[in-house]
Amino acid sequence: MNDTPLFKVSGVSKFYGQRIGCKDVSFDLWPGEVLAIVGESGSGKTTLLNCLSTRLMPTAGSVEYRMRDGQFRDLYHMSEAERRFLMRTDWGFVHQNPADGLRMTVSAGANVGERLMAIGDRHYGNIRATATDWLSRVEISTDRIDDQPRAFSGGMRQRLQIARNLVTGPRLVFMDEPTGGLDVSVQARLLDLVRGLVNDLGLSAIVVTHDLAVARLLSHRMMVMKDGYVIEQGLTDRVLDDPREPYTQLLVSSILQV
Amino acid sequence: MTELASYNFAYLDEQTKRMIRRAILKAIAIPGYQVPFASREMPMPYGWGTGGVQVTAAIIGPEDVLKVIDQGADDTTNAVSIRAFFQKVADVAVTTHTADATIIQTRHRIPERKLSEGQVLVYQVPIPEPLRFLEPRETETRKMHALEEYGLMHVKLYEDIARHGRISTTYAYPVKVAGRYVMDPSPTPKFDNPKMHMSEALQLFGAGREKRIYAVPPHTDVVSLDFEDHPFEIQRFEQSCALCAAHGVYLDEVVLDDKGGRMFVCSDTDNCEDRREHGHSGEMLAPSKEAAE
Ligand SMILES: [Zn+2]
Numbered sequence: 001m002n003d004t005p006l007f008k009v010s011g012v013s014k015f016y017g018q019r020i021g022c023k024d025v026s027f028d029l030w031p032g033e034v035l036a037i038v039g040e041s042g043s044g045k046t047t048l049l050n051c052l053s054t055r056l057m058p059t060a061g062s063v064e065y066r067m068r069d070g071q072f073r074d075l076y077h078m079s080e081a082e083r084r085f086l087m088r089t090d091w092g093f094v095h096q097n098p099a100d101g102l103r104m105t106v107s108a109g110a111n112v113g114e115r116l117m118a119i120g121d122r123h124y125g126n127i128r129a130t131a132t133d134w135l136s137r138v139e140i141s142t143d144r145i146d147d148q149p150r151a152f153s154g155g156m157r158q159r160l161q162i163a164r165n166l167v168t169g170p171r172l173v174f175m176d177e178p179t180g181g182l183d184v185s186v187q188a189r190l191l192d193l194v195r196g197l198v199n200d201l202g203l204s205a206i207v208v209t210h211d212l213a214v215a216r217l218l219s220h221r222m223m224v225m226k227d228g229y230v231i232e233q234g235l236t237d238r239v240l241d242d243p244r245e246p247y248t249q250l251l252v253s254s255i256l257q258v
Numbered sequence: 259m260t261e262l263a264s265y266n267f268a269y270l271d272e273q274t275k276r277m278i279r280r281a282i283l284k285a286i287a288i289p290g291y292q293v294p295f296a297s298r299e300m301p302m303p304y305g306w307g308t309g310g311v312q313v314t315a316a317i318i319g320p321e322d323v324l325k326v327i328d329q330g331a332d333d334t335t336n337a338v339s340i341r342a343f344f345q346k347v348a349d350v351a352v353t354t355h356t357a358d359a360t361i362i363q364t365r366h367r368i369p370e371r372k373l374s375e376g377q378v379l380v381y382q383v384p385i386p387e388p389l390r391f392l393e394p395r396e397t398e399t400r401k402m403h404a405l406e407e408y409g410l411m412h413v414k415l416y417e418d419i420a421r422h423g424r425i426s427t428t429y430a431y432p433v434k435v436a437g438r439y440v441m442d443p444s445p446t447p448k449f450d451n452p453k454m455h456m457s458e459a460l461q462l463f464g465a466g467r468e469k470r471i472y473a474v475p476p477h478t479d480v481v482s483l484d485f486e487d488h489p490f491e492i493q494r495f496e497q498s499c500a501l502c503a504a505h506g507v508y509l510d511e512v513v514l515d516d517k518g519g520r521m522f523v524c525s526d527t528d529n530c531e532d533r534r535e536h537g538h539s540g541e542m543l544a545p546s547k548e549a550a551e
Pocket of ligand 1: 499501502504
């Protein structure tokens with residue numbers, strides 16, 4: 001199966017009137033591959049992520065996704081019901097702010113179990129057992145299962161959000177600045193955890209970040225965006241060690257000076 | 259001329275009644291679906307059953323016999339005033355006997371006596387949206403209904419079990435109607451949920467403040483949501499009614515004195531009276547040694 005892409009993006013553009021959100025983006029994503037989309041704020045990386053994840057309709061272009069039956073489907077021509085089903089089963093979306101991706105007033109167990117219930121799991125004991133398992137996989141003490149995320153630290157909330165997304169065994173996860181807003185030491189632990197899960201589960205992921213260290217640790221391949229355009233892309237190590245575009249060279253050198 | 263002489267039959271003007279009837283017909287055609295309607299000001303405050311009153315006003319005719327209950331009783335202030343209202347504005351016959359009524363307007367309870375074909379049960383509903391507890395955005399709840407995304411209802415039941423060891427929801431217990439829409443029978447006790455299932459009567463729900471009407475047509479599946487390992491159960495009362503000795507009915511606890519004395523009596527006052535007339539008597543009414551001494 002690995003000789004077929006999971007996700008095929010072709011000519012995706014988003015305009016806001018005359019202003020460019022992102023322009024003419026094309027790439028393929030392979031099973032098990034992690035792609036980082038890197039850029040400064042206003043570069044168009046978040047607009048692109050929203051288009052790819054169908055949270056936003058692009059002005060032009062197409063995105064095809066290989067469904068579990070092996071058939072490619074054009075995401076922008078799916079019904080809303082199908083898209084929403086895909087998003088809560090075969091995809092995950094990790095928000096920068098965990099409060100945007102969690103239900104803050106229900107317990108950690110219910111947060112993890114919600115997707116299972118949404119796809120028809122009707123056995124409380126099984127749902128709870130699965131939630132318990134996932135809490136320990138994201139290093140949250142299982143005696144916190146009945147606590148609300150309101151009582152959790154920022155790092156725990158982010159790990160809970162990840163568990164909530166992965167419980168249905170998705171094949172593709174979108175992440176929007178997953179370590180943004182966290183303390184540096186907490187960031188490092190979260191990155192280790194995410195890297196481990198991605199490897200263990202063979203996930204494909206598209207990670208948006210302004211942080212080249214995140215791209216370096218998590219991604220196999222990266223794209224650099226500026227003013228809505230992808231200006232450079234390639235294997236992550238190649239781009240970071242041998243940047244070709246002056247803008248990328250500037251980004252990399254500004255990191256190294258710190 | 260009295261002031262009321264200027265009102266149309268059953269208070270609402272004919273155009274408004276037609277609008278409400280259209281909403282009711284749509285609600286019957288899509289069981290459990292909340293139909294928006296242009297709720298009118300009624301001569302009573304919201305929270306006093308304005309939704310139910312508008313539904314009753316739209317369907318009542320001169321030949322109808324109306325019963326109004328509140329918590330199962332015909333004699334509470336709310337029930338008395340709604341009954342008096344329709345006597346005034348529609349000059350209809352009223353009754354407290356479930357069997358004699360053609361329209362029964364209710365808050366909370368479904369009568370214990372099985373309803374029959376031709377009867378209409380009108381519920382006064384405060385909050386029609388079962389998903390609101392966890393999803394306050396109406397744009398989102400509407401989408402969830404449209405796409406039949408009801409996982410959230412089970413999240414609520416999950417939380418109940420996680421917190422209390424069992425499903426502790428006793429009122430407004432969510433049901434799935436005709437295998438499609440999830441509906442809030444609010445604020446009926448779950449004890450009455452099984453009575454909604456395959457009822458011979460037409461059930462209409464009116465929410466005045468929220469401007470929604472929904473319906474369960476006769477002979478419709480109404481299934482209470484649950485988990486395989488925590489199946490739906492109704493409340494069970496160990497006691498029998500202190501007045502009529504009825505078992506398996508919904509009982510209210512009545513405090514008798516300030517020394518902890520209390521008794522359990524039927525919430526459905528009509529059913530209780532009917533049983534007593536037929537010779538049943540509970541422990542409060544049975545001749546006791548103490549009374550004789
Ligand atoms: Zn009784």
